Amino acid sequence: MKPFTYLIPATVEEAVALFGQHKETARYMAGGTDVIVKVKEGWMAPDYLINLKQIPGLHDLHKNGATGELTIGALVTHAELEQSLLIRNEYPIIYDAVSNIGSLQVRNMGTIGGNLINAVPSADGAIPLIALDGKALLVGPDGERSVMVKDLFVKPYETVLTPGEILTKITIPAQVPRTGSAYIKFGRRAAMELPLIGIGVLLVVDEDLVTCTRARICLGVAGPTPLRAQKAEQLLEGQPVTSELLTEAGKLAAEESQVRDSVRGQAWHRKEMIRVQVRRMGLRCLDIIIHKARQA
Amino acid sequence: MTKTISFILNGDETFCDIRDHWTLLHLLREELGLIGTKEGCGNGECGACTVIVDQLAVNSCLYLAADVQGKQVQTIEGLAVHTGSLHPIQQSFVDNGGIQCGFCTPGMIMSAKALLDKDPKADQEAVKHALAGNICRCTGYVQILDSVAAAGRQMAGKKTDKAAGFSDPGSVTRQPGDQTAGEVTR
Numbered sequence: 001m002k003p004f005t006y007l008i009p010a011t012v013e014e015a016v017a018l019f020g021q022h023k024e025t026a027r028y029m030a031g032g033t034d035v036i037v038k039v040k041e042g043w044m045a046p047d048y049l050i051n052l053k054q055i056p057g058l059h060d061l062h063k064n065g066a067t068g069e070l071t072i073g074a075l076v077t078h079a080e081l082e083q084s085l086l087i088r089n090e091y092p093i094i095y096d097a098v099s100n101i102g103s104l105q106v107r108n109m110g111t112i113g114g115n116l117i118n119a120v121p122s123a124d125g126a127i128p129l130i131a132l133d134g135k136a137l138l139v140g141p142d143g144e145r146s147v148m149v150k151d152l153f154v155k156p157y158e159t160v161l162t163p164g165e166i167l168t169k170i171t172i173p174a175q176v177p178r179t180g181s182a183y184i185k186f187g188r189r190a191a192m193e194l195p196l197i198g199i200g201v202l203l204v205v206d207e208d209l210v211t212c213t214r215a216r217i218c219l220g221v222a223g224p225t226p227l228r229a230q231k232a233e234q235l236l237e238g239q240p241v242t243s244e245l246l247t248e249a250g251k252l253a254a255e256e257s258q259v260r261d262s263v264r265g266q267a268w269h270r271k272e273m274i275r276v277q278v279r280r281m282g283l284r285c286l287d288i289i290i291h292k293a294r295q296a
Numbered sequence: 297m298t299k300t301i302s303f304i305l306n307g308d309e310t311f312c313d314i315r316d317h318w319t320l321l322h323l324l325r326e327e328l329g330l331i332g333t334k335e336g337c338g339n340g341e342c343g344a345c346t347v348i349v350d351q352l353a354v355n356s357c358l359y360l361a362a363d364v365q366g367k368q369v370q371t372i373e374g375l376a377v378h379t380g381s382l383h384p385i386q387q388s389f390v391d392n393g394g395i396q397c398g399f400c401t402p403g404m405i406m407s408a409k410a411l412l413d414k415d416p417k418a419d420q421e422a423v424k425h426a427l428a429g430n431i432c433r434c435t436g437y438v439q440i441l442d443s444v445a446a447a448g449r450q451m452a453g454k455k456t457d458k459a460a461g462f463s464d465p466g467s468v469t470r471q472p473g474d475q476t477a478g479e480v481t482r
Contacts, residue, residue, distance in 0.1 A: 005297045006316035006362050036358045037339050053363070079352070103429020104407070106340055108352040109359065191428030192341060
């Protein structure tokens with residue numbers, strides 16, 4: 001591996017200042033599971049690697065009791081999310097997505113923020129955060145700004161972050177009652193594999209437990225960036241959710257997707273799986289909503 | 297850049313001069329002579345290099361040596377006690393035929409240890425989930441899973457991390473190039 005100087009700032013401001021000092025010869029690093037591979041392979045050759053792991057505020061994971069807003073620090077690892085009861089019980093779509101990223105060893109190191117910034121079309125971590133209307137806080141030389149997670153991605157490996165900016169946290173607005181969410185990483189095997197297609201569905205229903213008031217259908221590996229199938233979402237909103245309607249939504253989502261042939265799979269197969277899995281994930285959302293309603 | 301780090305390695309306080317771009321795997325194998333930890337793919341795909349850092353299984357090929365400053369690191373060399381008796385997981389791999397060529401074995405055992413230390417009663421699904429990042433190219437995984445399950449039963453019976461050789465840290469100073477540390481495995 002090409003030698004570099006490893007810098008370990010204690011605050012975000014210090015990290016941004018270090019980047020300002022070294023400019024394009026520097027790279028930020030979170031868990032390192034992508035950056036170290038890229039340095040080893042020579043795809044990236046920084047003279048300075050700025051480690052963000054020692055910055056205390058970036059490891060937060062909590063729900064604000066008063067507002068219901070969930071905060072996920074950018075340096076929270078996939079394993080920490082997977083093992084959090086809060087995530088497992090209240091944000092099943094996040095649990096579904098992070099519990100099969102890489103391997104446990106990778107999840108113990110890799111972070112949710114790093115997963116977003118790596119910006120691969122298959123980013124398992126991005127899909128649930130888009131479905132949950134997550135917002136990313138970016139801090140850089142020119143101050144702070146926030147961007148919806150769905151708007152973070154420009155194209156494969158490229159985000160809207162400007163040089164020197166750091167993703168510090170993701171916030172998720174309070175979930176309304178009667179929300180169900182689910183994700184499936186669809187592929188040949190669960191571990192150590194990128195999905196053939198990633199499908200996340202979030203449904204909110206009215207008090208009648210049938211009428212959909214909000215739908216989110218998010219797809220990974222269905223285009224150059226993670227995307228939302230908005231026509232399919234609109235089909236569901238305002239309607240009673242049935243298995244038949246979910247099938248129609250699946251068809252629409254498959255049509256909206258920009259899937260293509262790749263070494264891992266064929267476009268037609270991906271479309272078929274979107275069609276099938278949108279319905280299945282939708283039904284799982286309903287199961288979750290009804291189960292919770294019974295408990296209440 | 298060169299810096300000095302200190303950490304607990306298999307129970308011993310350890311001081312090392314390292315270079316910033318060294319991985320933990322490089323430090324262990326090339327500088328400290330602890331060659332029990334294997335390098336397979338070098339990219340976090342195979343799990344052969346798995347070690348435990350502060351109770352978590354990690355790929356030492358992706359973990360920078362600088363990041364173990366102040367942490368506890370366990371490698372396969374730390375499992376057997378010096379009198380020669382194996383850790384229950386090691387013994388179980390021997391007894392249940394969980395080893396063929398042996399290259400993946402240290403990583404398998406470290407992944408298993410990270411799991412069983414936390415939850416010796418882990419069911420088969422939990423074992424599979426924890427070992428999914430450890431690839432064995434010889435053959436099937438059945439005997440490996442059996443080995444872990446049997447070790448778990450034994451560890452649940454008597455919770456003895458003392459027997460694993462992680463008693464009080466002594467104070468041994470190892471410097472890069474000091475090969476004596478590797479003798480345990482050879």
